Amino acid sequence: MTEPHALIAVEMGIDTHQEPVVFLRADCEVCRAEGFNANTRLQLSLGERAIIATLNVVTEAVLPPGRVGFSHIAWQRLELKGGEAVTLSHAPVLHSMSAVRKKIYGNRLSDTEIGDIITDISLHRYSDMQIASFLTACVERLDTAEVIALTRAMVASGKRLHWPDRLQRMDKHCIGGVPGNRTTPIVVAIASAAGLIMPKTSSRAITSPSGTADTMEVLTRVHLELEEIQATVRQVNACLAWGGAVNLSPADDMLIRIEHVLDIDGTGQMVASVLSKKIAAGSTHALIDIPVGPTAKVRSQPQAEQMARLFDTVGQALALKVRCLITRGDQAVGFGVGPAQEARDVLAVLQNQADAPADLRERALFLASHLLNMAGRGSLAQTEVQARDILLSGQAWQQFHRICDAQGGLKEIPDAAFQRELGAAHSGTLLAMDNRRLARLAKLAGAPSSPAAGLRLHAKLGQALARGQPLLTLYADSRGELDYAAAYYARNQDFFMIGETP
Numbered sequence: 421m422t423e424p425h426a427l428i429a430v431e432m433g434i435d436t437h438q439e440p441v442v443f444l445r446a447d448c449e450v451c452r453a454e455g456f457n458a459n460t461r462l463q464l465s466l467g468e469r470a471i472i473a474t475l476n477v478v479t480e481a482v483l484p485p486g487r488v489g490f491s492h493i494a495w496q497r498l499e500l501k502g503g504e505a506v507t508l509s510h511a512p513v514l515h516s517m518s519a520v521r522k523k524i525y526g527n528r529l530s531d532t533e534i535g536d537i538i539t540d541i542s543l544h545r546y547s548d549m550q551i552a553s554f555l556t557a558c559v560e561r562l563d564t565a566e567v568i569a570l571t572r573a574m575v576a577s578g579k580r581l582h583w584p585d586r587l588q589r590m591d592k593h594c595i596g597g598v599p600g601n602r603t604t605p606i607v608v609a610i611a612s613a614a615g616l617i618m619p620k621t622s623s624r625a626i627t628s629p630s631g632t633a634d635t636m637e638v639l640t641r642v643h644l645e646l647e648e649i650q651a652t653v654r655q656v657n658a659c660l661a662w663g664g665a666v667n668l669s670p671a672d673d674m675l676i677r678i679e680h681v682l683d684i685d686g687t688g689q690m691v692a693s694v695l696s697k698k699i700a701a702g703s704t705h706a707l708i709d710i711p712v713g714p715t716a717k718v719r720s721q722p723q724a725e726q727m728a729r730l731f732d733t734v735g736q737a738l739a740l741k742v743r744c745l746i747t748r749g750d751q752a753v754g755f756g757v758g759p760a761q762e763a764r765d766v767l768a769v770l771q772n773q774a775d776a777p778a779d780l781r782e783r784a785l786f787l788a789s790h791l792l793n794m795a796g797r798g799s800l801a802q803t804e805v806q807a808r809d810i811l812l813s814g815q816a817w818q819q820f821h822r823i824c825d826a827q828g829g830l831k832e833i834p835d836a837a838f839q840r841e842l843g844a845a846h847s848g849t850l851l852a853m854d855n856r857r858l859a860r861l862a863k864l865a866g867a868p869s870s871p872a873a874g875l876r877l878h879a880k881l882g883q884a885l886a887r888g889q890p891l892l893t894l895y896a897d898s899r900g901e902l903d904y905a906a907a908y909y910a911r912n913q914d915f916f917m918i919g920e921t922p
Contacts, residue, residue, distance in 0.1 A: 442488055445480055454510065531569040555675060577669060613815045630862075634868040669697050710724045839896075844887060865905040877892050894909075
């Protein structure tokens with residue numbers, strides 16, 4: 421075995437996102453001695469700590485002799501401060517890659533093989549290219565047993581929240597694809613006001629203009645440690661925290677990042693992703709909202725029903741009670757799209773404001789009544805009355821305020837620096853809207869990285885419109901982003917389908 425070589429660590433100031441990259445000079449004696457080439461996988465060690473990174477080769481002008489450069493994430497993971505002598509060697513052979521190749525050729529993977537792959541991914545042993553190979557080999561090619569094994573392996577890859585066994589822990593998830601569908605904060609407030617336990621950990625945006633955690637971060641602190649989550653739930657029955665802060669199913673976060681780049685979202689991987697997070701959070705019951713619409717993530721009723729069956733089967737195998745609800749996904753929910761705009765809608769519903777979006781309110785009540793029913797609080801007819809009473813009486817708003825106070829206090833919603841109204845090209849009836857294009861428009865305006873950015877709709881399906889009547893208002897924190905988003909809207913005239921007036 422070749423002896424490792426030591427070089428002095430230098431931070432390059434290069435952002436390579438979540439994939440660690442290191443840099444060596446082309447004339448470096450280590451490169452020549454070991455036969456390192458660009459894209460070689462290296463192991464870099466400092467004492468007991470070690471990472472695996474991808475090598476990039478640079479010219480002599482970029483890096484001094486005797487140095488190894490680190491990207492930002494590689495520097496963080498090895499916990500460097502500067503000037504340390506870091507040892508370099510070939511990365512160990514990844515035996516789990518043989519299982520990935522097995523899947524590429526269409527063969528079924530065992531529980532052990534899937535577990536080995538997920539373990540190596542969670543320990544950052546795979547490059548982005550290797551993760552992409554695994555994901556693409558699995559798209560719509562996982563059978564039910566493999567999905568169960570994948571879910572179990574992703575749960576085992578990270579930390580878990582533990583609660584007293586006698587307590588029911590309720591959770592709710594929407595598979596996405598519909599802008600503005602920010603029901604979770606409302607549902608959690610209603611359900612926990614009724615006495616249900618809801619340790620809700622949510623994601624940030626992946627492909628959307630806002631995730632639940634992004635919207636909640638506009639209103640309160642969401643970066644909670646495990647102990648803080650448990651303390652908050654003990655105090656007020658619920659929390660609304662960012663799941664990424666507590667390392668629940670970390671392998672899933674890595675898979676999602678690559679799925680986003682590849683723009684793939686296989687059914688089996690989605691089910692494993694969702695349920696692994698619920699199980700890791702200690703949930704006993706999970707309500708799954710599956711919106712269906714021509715421009716939603718799920719396009720047809722048969723596809724939704726197939727997904728619901730898989731959710732139910734995997735949930736049963738892992739002792740999680742699952743109920744799937746297939747809902748309408750033909751238009752954006754509420755008026756706001758983007759963290760701040762969605763937060764305004766959430767508060768409007770919770771505070772029973774006269775101009776609160778009725779579709780967001782009714783959707784949240786529908787989901788909350790099913791959660792109460794799953795918890796044994798009565799028939800659906802009875803729990804529908806309970807949920808509405810809790811909302812209309814102000815109990816849900818009081819409970820939401822308590823949750824925010826327990827997490828650090830309620831914050832003021834930020835305002836965008838720039839805004840612009842965009843109107844209807846002609847008169848007629850609004851017949852359809854494109855969910856995907858609306859989400860892209862809000863992202864081009866700066867959401868979710870700029871919390872105040874996004875858009876606010878002024879019309880719903882079936883509404884009569886006059887030519888030039890405002891359809892939406894764009895919000896951005898810079899003039900350039902506002903102009904860029906508005907130009908995208910102008911180039912694409914099929915955001916909205918408006919029937920001609922006879």
